Amino acid sequence: MSMPADQFRRFEHEGWERVAHKYDSVWSNSTRQFIAPLLDAAEVGPRLRVLDVGCGPGYVSAAATECGAHSIGLDFSAEMVAIARKMFPELEFREGDAQNLPFEPGTFDRVLASFSLLHLSDPEKAIAEACRVLKPGGKFGFTVWAPPEGNPYARMVDEAIAPHADMNVGLPVGPSHYLYRGQEQFREALKRAGFDPNSMIFRLHTIEWEVPSAGFVFEAERTAGVRTAGLLARQKPENLEKIRLALEKSVQHYAEGDRFLIPKAANVVAVSKPK
Secondary structure, three states: OOHHHHHHHHHHHHHHHHHHHHHHHHOHHHHHHHHHHHHHHOOOOOOOEEEEEOOOOOHHHHHHHHOOOEEEEEEOOHHHHHHHHHHOOOOEEEEOEOOEOOOOOOOEEEEEEEOOHHHOOOHHHHHHHHHHHEEEEEEEEEEEEOOHHHOHHHHHHHHHHOOOOOOOOOOOOOOOOOOOOOHHHHHHHHHHOOOEEEEEEEEEEEEEEEEOOOOHHHHHHHHOOOHHHHHHHOOOHHHHHHHHHHHHHHHHOOEEOOEEEEEEEEEEEEEEOOO
């Protein structure tokens, strides 16, 4: 692993160790809405052996188990693994590296990655590792946030930050915030990793994220995430205030009575390993 990759991995790891305890209360009512489409695309069912990569608090592992599968969750954050074990004590969770999976080739029928690829220094290595540990004919399913042109939440955040933020603040360089930009780029990346590109399923799924106040989103991005939080933490106070005001103004457009319903979109992708 190169030095920049080392730095990005350390940045992400330290960040999630720090904010893991906030995930359930801040982000889960958003990300959990994508689990059913992910399991559907990957055809998760009874008696299948499933690896949940970047498992976080363990929601995907638990949902796969409810489908009758035998699941193992893996995350690089010891804090996340501890939370998952506490939330779902009957399930198995391990600390480990998605880019160097601690399993033999052909161990699993399904590998799932729910919004975890962009927290890695080398997503394509993780995709290749998923292929390696799958049995022939097994499926890899994952979700990644859609880019701003198809994702109102991402557009709202970008439009609040871009005019006011100093982007050159020394953050470690990581993968693009939006992994690939279209179906063909996804298809080519999966082919490079060893998957059958003709088997790819690619769906855009949109949900509504309910938040309690116009200021909730800014505080969530500032205190409960890692990459955007790192950028915001390095802004001058006057710039940070401009970002806060712009974001709160945008959130107001999604007011529904005393709550706010913000559309968020993600690409749901599944692909098969050749038999």
